[in-house]
Amino acid sequence: MxxxxxxxxxxxxxxxxxxxxxxxxxxxxxxxxxxxxxxxTIYLLDHCCYRGQPHQKARFHQFMEHSSKVDDFHESSLEFQRRILERSGIGEETYVPSGMCEIPPCMSLAFAREEAHQVIFGALDSLFLKTSINPKDIGILVINCSLFNPIPSLSSMIINKYKLSKTIKNFTLSGMGCSAGIISIGLARDLLRIHRTTSYAVVVSTENITQNWYFGNNKSMLIPNCLFRVGGAAILLSNNSGDRRRAKYKLLHVVRTHHGDDDKSFYCIHQDQDKDGKVGISLSKDLTWIAAEALKANLTTLGPLVLPIREQLYFITVWVRRMLLGDKVRPYVPDFKLAFMHFCIHAGGKALIDKVRKELRLLAVHVEPSRMTLHRFGNTSSSSIWYELAYIEAKRRMRKGHRVCQLSLGSGFKCNNAVWEALSDIKPTPTVPWDDCIHRYPVET
Incomplete structure (x- = not known):
């Protein structure tokens, strides 16, 4: 059988x-x-932020002294700038371009190029030193800078300096404002996924303010003089699974929303000429409200990707009740603290940070990196979120598995965010911009 x-x-x-x-x-x-x-999977191997030279520090009395020697400013304009400085949340150790340290200030193309060289090469030199990466191994280069677009381009300037590969895919993004850093990350991610044989991408986020200082008397155009400061960051990304062991983070999501179809949103941050023909960036009084509306739209898209199911169901239930009963039912803002341990909110200004904190019902510790970055470095435009991430790392708060949301807002009007997950406990390195001052923070602002 x-x-x-x-x-x-x-x-x-x-x-x-x-x-x-x-x-x-x-x-x-x-x-x-x-x-x-x-x-x-896209990995973030490391990032470096530029820190200005000691002689570039903008002490309040020096700032006002230099401004007072500009004949174009009226007395009321000087007083307005003084009040903005005092209420801005900015400290006295931020950096201005070398051209602004001259008396009278020098806005020449040569000084603008000098600022670009100092910031961009300074951040990249630190990045290459920390990661020991050979610049010739970089296959993708993306740089964003809104207001300074020389010929040859900024990406060509980097290629020339470091003798990068002749086949490198390089991009220079301009005019996209303070939220362009996340756009650059999204572009680099997409390119790394398309060109699988390419392992490394470098993203550089900066702004150049030498030729964009405003010397007029339109108060809405004077505000950027008081808030924007020198800064930049360089980020190294990889699509190689073999880099996971030495990577700091992996990229989970990039979410972008744009309200450019609305006229108020489009014109709330606008480069224009005043009545005397002087060019400046005008900030609308409705800026914080417009930012809040853009934030809500962005988080509506982000929520389903990151929030726990229970929180999503509760949000949908309240939304349906509001559809049926109208304003009798209070709107429910999901608790994003359940999804993220850390937040890097663009350090655009004290009022902007306060508004985002209120909308998201965040604790003081969640906005601490943004407030301290604004205090120490000012509004460095698209790179501010990287100074904030460096702050969290310098405070030894980033642990394996922690998720961090980088949230940026900028002209257009745009609200963008990137979500990262830490792959290990992150330890600070000597090259971070906070290494000699982190012990003094947080401070009262």
Missing amino acids: VISLMEDVKQLWLFHQHNIFIYAAIMILVSLLYMATRPS
Whole structure:
């Protein structure tokens, strides 16, 4: 009987043997197809922020002294700038360009190029030193700078300085405001996923303010003089799974929303000429309200990607009740503290940080990196979120598995965010911009 059973099994195997090989081949083919088409995980190996030179520090009395020697400013304009400085949340150790340290200030192209060289090369030199990466191994380069666009481009300037590969895919993003840093990250991510043979991408986020200082008397255009300061960051990304062990973070999401179809949003941050023909950046009185509306739209898209199911269901329930009963039901703002341990909110100004904190019902510790970055470095535009991430790391608060939301707002009007997950406990390194002053923070602002 045993012999008969074994014979039956043998016959069954011979009968299905051909089909089993076909099934196995199909499974292998499907697995290979999945591996080839699934999105690559993008890793952040490291990031470095530029810190200005001591002689560039903008002490309040020096700032006002230099401003008073500009004949174009009326007395009321000087008093207005003094009040803005006192209420801005900015400290006295921020940096201005070398051209602004001259008396009278010098806004020449040469000084603008000097600022670009100092900031961009300073951040990249630190990045290459920390990561030991060979610049020739970089396959993708993305730089964003809204207000300074020389010829050749800023990306070409970097390629020339570091003798990058002749086949490098390089991009220079201009005119996209303070939220352009996240746009650059999103572009680099997409390119790394398309060009799978390329391992490394470098993103540089900065702003150049030498030629964009306003010397007129329109108060809405004077505010940027008091808030914007020198700064920049360089970020190294990789699509190589072998880099996971030495990477700091992996990228989970990039969410972008744009309200440029609305006129109020479009014109709330606007480069224009005043009645005397002087060019400046005008900030609308409605800026914080417009930012709040853009934030709500952005978080509506982000929420389903990051919030726990229970929180999503509660939000949908309240939304349906409001649709049926109208304003009788109070709107519910999801608790994003359940999704993120840390927040890096663009340090655009004290009022902006306060507004975002109120909208998201955040605690003081969640906005501390933004407030302290504003105090120490000022509004460094698109790079501010990287100074904030460096602050969290310098405070030794980033642990394995922690999620951090980088949230940026800027002209257009745009609200963008990037979500990262820490792959290990992050320890500060000597090259972070906070290394010699972190012990003094947080401070009262």
